[in-house]
Amino acid sequence: MTENMTFLAMQGISKYFAKVIANDKIDIDVKYGEILGILGENGAGKTTLMNILYGLYAPDEGQIVIDDQPVSIHSPKDSILHGIGMVHQHFMLVPTHTVVENIILGMSSQKGRLRLRQAAEEILTLSQQLGFQIDPFSYIRDLPVGTQQKVEILKSIYRGAKLLIMDEPTAVLTPQETEEMFKILRHFTGSGNAVIFITHKLNEVMAITDRITVLRDGKLIGTVKRTETTTNELARMMVGRDIALTVNKHAQPISAEIGLRVENVTVQNQHHKNVLHNLSLTIQRGEILGIAGVSGNGQEELAEVLSGLRKVSSGHIYVKGREVTNLSAKEMIEHGVSFIPEDRQHTGLILDMSIYENLMLKSFYRTPFSNRHFLNKQATLNHAATLIANYNIKTPSPATKVKNLSGGHQQKVVVARELSLEPEVLIAFQPTRGLDIGAIEYVHTLILQARNEGKSVLLISTELSEIFSLSDRIGVLYQGEILKIFEAADATIEEVGLLMAGVKEKTTGMKNKKE
Structure with missing residues (x-):
């Protein structure tokens, strides 16, 4: 596989909720070895589109194509079987269970036997391959938020994900945790896999993505290469007009009086x-x-x-x-x-x-x-x-x-x-x-x-x-x-x-x- 080959495409996707058009004939594609940014304001249709891809919603129009073959995705289980994993903005982990228990939860066991220690060894090896270490027997409740997100990523990859959907992944992370997560995603795509990175933050798409697709009011505005665009252009695509991205704050004397x-x-x-x-x-x-x-x-x-x-x-x-x-x-x-x-x-x-x-x-x-x-x-x-x-x-x-x-x-x-x-x-x-x-x-x-x-x-x-x-x-x-x-x-x-x-x-x- 080469980086120029398309792994997945969503073609003519539309989704209606009563009289609201959440997605209107949207076309996107993601290539092997690529991080594709999906950029748009709240209500632009980003999450709806990804929920369709992950099998949480059914599209009213359009089709999903993987490796040039149309596929039907009716549930997250279908999505996982097609190599698609999703890390939600609000983590789907059980705090009272360990890392390994969360990762294998819901997976079928071989011959009806639960091989917990074998799974733990596989998870430890996988984490090391992605550039970090994690104790498979740590309880989720005891882990920092950034580490919990790593568990979510491990959970998808352990289940065979070739494409990771990351939904507003930095919302609860510190800057250092964000940079660690970026390194993991780059390592993942460096092996020929793909990432769809959903965000409304301009600085993030300019830091991590290869191409950027912009949605506004449920419509596709366009897709651009990161190296050929600017934050000002992306803001204009998101909003439909020029926006001042810097705050004009003037220094002024501050009163000695305490308010x-x-x-x-x-x-x-x-x-x-x-x-x-x-x-x-x-x-x-x-x-x-x-x-x-x-x-x-x-x-x-x-x-x-x-x-x-x-x-x-x-x-x-x-x-x-x-x-x-x-x-x-x-x-x-x-x-x-x-x-x-x-x-x-x-x-x-x-x-x-x-x-x-x-x-x-x-x-x-x-x-x-x-x-x-x-x-x-x-x-x-x-x-x-x-x-x-x-x-x-x-x-x-x-x-x-x-x-x-x-x-x-x-x-x-x-x-x-x-x-x-x-x-x-x-x-x-x-x-x-x-x-x-x-x-x-x-x-x-x-x-x-x-x-x-x-x-x-x-x-x-x-x-x-x-x-x-x-x-x-x-x-x-x-x-x-x-x-x-x-x-x-x-x-x-x-x-x-x-x-x-x-x-x-x-x-x-x-x-x-x-x-």
């Missing part, structure tokens, strides 16, 4: 386990403090504590010198704290309410919206019309239900509401999750504007590019503790990435894993 101070805060979960431990930070007025970290290290609890949605077990929180520890969400709003939540649809909005109703959710009891317990509808409509114009929310009417807006415009409603409260402190938790490049650009502009107006901004994000682009200082959160806070100008992705994995530098320059 938010958190002192030795500890938070426990329902099992009385510390999820934040003795955490302290300060944010001055006119400053953005970015909090980096792998998801699940206390980010949600930190955001909820600062917005009044969760109580602290110990410690103190101050806004402009006034103690606000364990105040309610409404009281935090009254003290000047605005909150852009991680999940706009479940936490930030009431989807069955109109735009104008969502825009006044936190101020309906104030004048001019409320007059002796009655709402002034005209005042709420006027308020909404102003925000719709100022924040460029595309809608036929303020009375439109917010569920009928795109994700980007739903997020604009949340941001418009929170900033219209003229807060002292803005908590922005994953503020661009699920947004297209154009909407990300706009939200970044608004966050910087808040900073330039003298607000104290806490930006919590798992996107390192976002943290580095917007922050004046960067803190790293690991297992509920701030390991270090850098001046943004002094921080490097390598050092931040190591801290995200819990690796701290000793004064001797040696590195150790935080216990």
Whole structure:
């Protein structure tokens, strides 16, 4: 086989969900020895297309061809038999089982006998061939996220995969873990195998792929060679217009006045386990403090504590010198704290309410919206019309239900509401999750504007590019503790990435894993 030979092709693939066209006559192909990037925003049709290839969905039109022969794939079992494996964004592993048990789970045994030790030896050999070592008898629950992903890759290859589908594979990885995963994929394709790499991150496709296929709104926009394109061209293909990929952040004097101070805060979960431990930070007025970290290290609890949605077990929180520890969400709003939540649809909005109703959710009891317990509808409509114009929310009417807006415009409603409260402190938790490049650009502009107006901004994000682009200082959160806070100008992705994995530098320059 040569690298120019096509291993697999999807021809004229269409998929409909009621009136929604998820895939519209899409043609893609992947060659032996190639990493093909599938690039597109959320809702572009990437995952639907790959779910068809893996047998989770049946196409309404089109065919799949492997080695020039049409094939029928009705289930993941069919897909595996045709040499296709898929590593999902959310891992499909059993935490209480070992590596070897997870890898052979569901496979038929020879003569009805379970040869666990033989399988473990084969898995160890396979991992070494891919350039890493793993203990087959380690329990999944005890493994770091990056190692769990390696188990998923091993599971597919052990079952005979010649083509790996990687769905948003770096979402929960540190930069170092991402680079390790890239090395494994290059080793895999170096043996003549193929990879389909699904992502919405431009820097990743430029780092790892050979060719890049771009989808937008369920349609194929085009396929280009990585060496013959640029991030600007790819962004234009994804969105349909030119996009500024760099944030225009101007240096400015930061006030000496502290807007938010958190002192030795500890938070426990329902099992009385510390999820934040003795955490302290300060944010001055006119400053953005970015909090980096792998998801699940206390980010949600930190955001909820600062917005009044969760109580602290110990410690103190101050806004402009006034103690606000364990105040309610409404009281935090009254003290000047605005909150852009991680999940706009479940936490930030009431989807069955109109735009104008969502825009006044936190101020309906104030004048001019409320007059002796009655709402002034005209005042709420006027308020909404102003925000719709100022924040460029595309809608036929303020009375439109917010569920009928795109994700980007739903997020604009949340941001418009929170900033219209003229807060002292803005908590922005994953503020661009699920947004297209154009909407990300706009939200970044608004966050910087808040900073330039003298607000104290806490930006919590798992996107390192976002943290580095917007922050004046960067803190790293690991297992509920701030390991270090850098001046943004002094921080490097390598050092931040190591801290995200819990690796701290000793004064001797040696590195150790935080216990």
